[in-house]
Amino acid sequence: MKRIFLLGSCLMLILGLAGCNSMKERKAEKTINTYYDALIEDDAATAYDVLYLYDDVDTHDKGTILSKEESKKLYQDKWGAIRDQGYEITGFKVGEVEYEDGHSFWHHIEVSGEKDGEPFEAKEVAYLKDGKLMVGSSDDDYAEYRNGHMDTSLTE
Numbered sequence: 001m002k003r004i005f006l007l008g009s010c011l012m013l014i015l016g017l018a019g020c021n022s023m024k025e026r027k028a029e030k031t032i033n034t035y036y037d038a039l040i041e042d043d044a045a046t047a048y049d050v051l052y053l054y055d056d057v058d059t060h061d062k063g064t065i066l067s068k069e070e071s072k073k074l075y076q077d078k079w080g081a082i083r084d085q086g087y088e089i090t091g092f093k094v095g096e097v098e099y100e101d102g103h104s105f106w107h108h109i110e111v112s113g114e115k116d117g118e119p120f121e122a123k124e125v126a127y128l129k130d131g132k133l134m135v136g137s138s139d140d141d142y143a144e145y146r147n148g149h150m151d152t153s154l155t156e
Helices: 002-040 044-050 068-084
Strands: 087-099 105-115 118-129 132-138
Touching (some): 002 044, 002 087, 044 068, 068 087
Antiparallel strands (some): 087 105, 105 118, 118 132
16 A cells, blocks of 8 residues: 555656646746737737846846836837837747756747847847746847846937
8 A cells, every 4th residue: 555655756756846837837838938029019018927037147137226217218219129120029839849858948939020020039048037928048139138138328
C-alpha cells in the first residue's frame, strides 16, 4: 500500500511540475499576443500596460524611476515617433519556447512590418519578468522605441 501511495505521489508531483510550466507558458503567450496585437492595432496604451518598464539596459533589475504618468507619456512619444516615420507592425508569429534551466524560459517571436512602405522581418525574444512582458534581443532597429526601455534620449 505504501508503494502505491509513494508511486501516486511521485506521479502527481511530476504532473504538477510539468503543469506549472505549461501554465506559465500559456500566460506568457497570452501576454505576447496582447502586446503584438496592440502594436498591430496601433494601440500604444495596451502595449504599454503589458510591458516591463526599465531604465538600465544592462541589468533590467530595478525597473524604472519614472512615474506611471511619465513612463506612459514617454512610451507613447516613442511609439508616435516611429509611427510618424512610416513604421508599423503588420504581423507576428510566436515560435518555439526555449528553456534555460528547467523553469526559466523565453519565446522566439518572428515580427513582420513595414518601414516607409518597405516590408521587413525581425526575430526577437520575449519573456515574462515580474508578470510583465520583457522584449529582449531583437534584430529590429526600432525595437527600442516599442519595448519597455525608458530611454528618454530616444525622443529628444
